[in-house]
Amino acid sequence: MEQESGRGRRVTILDVARAAGVSKSTVSRILDDRLPHSRSPNAQKVRRIADELGYTRDVFASGLRQGRTNTVGVIVPRLTDTAMAVFFEAISHASDRRGKLAVVATTDHQPDGARRAVRNLVKRRVDGIIFAADRRDDPVVSWLDESEVPYVLALRREGGGDAAVGDDVLGGYLATRHLLDLGHTTIALLTGPEFASNARLRQDGFREAMEEQGAAIDPVLVGATDFTVDSAADAVHRMLDAGHEFSALFAATDNLAIGAMSALARRGKRVPDDVSVVGYNDIPLSAHLPVPLTSMRVPFEEIASNALELLEAKIDHRSVTGGVRTSTPSLIPRGSTRRVI
Template sequence: MKSDRPNPTVTSRVTILDVARAAGVSKSSVSRFLDERMPKSDSETARRVRQIAVELGYVRDVSASSLRRGKTGMVGVIVPRLTDTVMAMLYEALAHAATRSGQFTIVATTEDEPGADRRAADLLLRRGVDGLILSTAREGDTLTDELVDRGVPFVLALRTDGKCRSSIGDDALGGYLATRHLIDLGHRRIGLIAGPRHASSARGRVSGYENAMAEAGLEIRPEWIKPSTFGIESGADAARKLMLIPDRPTAIFAVNDNTAIGAMSALLRLGLSVPNDVSLVGYNDIPIVSHLPTPLTSVKIPFDQIATAAFELLAAETVSSNDRIRVAVPSLIPRGSTKPRKE
């Protein structure tokens, strides 16, 4: 027998009205039975409504419910993982910024897997957050378009799609500063551990590297650029590959401190000295890098400034095209992992 329940397509959004029609009850009844703030009814009708809502894939529309009940003061934050020190530092800065603005944050993680940010967003929206801050933007992802269509307030942080409200560091400048530092020390063969292509932050730092090399009139050999994740093991693997090149680099710029730490470990295991044999620069200036046996030169990101700007953008009703993407200026912190090179 053919079911008379609606069969929404993947792209359509199931509404309270859809659930009401399928359950044969009023819209107000559905709203009452599905309102998590109300005492949970255990009546047969309530149980049936909740079951039908699950079957249809109903997700509460936070933008509509917010108009009815006002703000909750909660802001959802989506990060790849909190075991990544960079993301933990970002979340801590966002939590502090939230407190200063009379709000508080809750977090969801995605392991940086494609599509996981969409599930995390739905989870947070069901919790009733007033808006989202996402550090998971990926090249080609359509989540931001979906959030715009649904009227969900959101801001991108650390990564950007180039069009939505974003609070980021100037990654191109940071990559330039790191590479220029090595050039000024006399290095001409500079390897790059480039990070994942899907992240705008990595692409910006690669662009900065290329700009500095071109400005100095230096050749960029394709074999000197190794892709990676933002993980330690990936950095170690990239460094080993760079050291197999016959005319190997005398310096390496890793676009993330974790990959730089992995690179340092691999170089030491190969019997090479940092910085006597290979100078090394990382990015983000996480706390541990200044306490390594050889303190790591790194590019520092002003996380507090990025977090504050993210909340300002989230709160603003409108922003001009010139103010849609806020860019914080990084700075280079020289330490013991880099030294002058005499060719």
């Protein structure tokens, strides 16, 4: 994975050594980020020539393949997303029980951020990566495959590859079924960005339950978000501004549900008297809101354990049954939903 030269040939460490008039081992030592940074004229010359030639150190060959560190890299979109923070904590606990250290990196939902996160973790010589930021338009998974970095997907899954996930279709179905069973037929939906498989699958579950019931889905009452509280509030304001009434709302995450409840309160709508609300993930805050939130509980500890087991098998080159481990969510009813009177 070393940089290609202008003629299409990959620039190697030997090319840098020849141009600088030093040995290959000298170049390797000077360009090794793990060693003390030398400011000698010779070191500065080597770095300048490496930059001019377009050389990039192969962190995969010189890092992961040199030995085990008992360190696991975890990549999530944001730690301000409470569900992702809870998941990382679950990974950290599961790693600790196995005598490993979990290290987190974030992508901020950007493909370039994902590639940067992978490179930074590999430079720190993690033994493998748990990738919880998979997205439809992200080339990073293909890049990981080509690089032979041990990795597994978690929480989201686009295409193939070993993965530990929740049953998001079932979760979306059960959340919507709960509202339908309470007598609601006009139900709004807050979903996530199109690139997130978990959001799309929860929406699929919503549609399945609505179609099964024969309940109409109003396109105006389907609001896309970027998973933030503010985007959820904005989506609910747009629905209400359009004059489309609804008696219930299903949000694809608890953070979205919290944003929805805030917007409803600002518009004089009471939860659950005027609008019943169901969230997803059952983050710790959900039970402690002024109106405790009904939510789909995701078994993060189980998913974390499954992800680590799959990753350890890949690191050890062992075959393991069930390349995709799917965990079942469960509904936790609370005060934010009520039966239609």
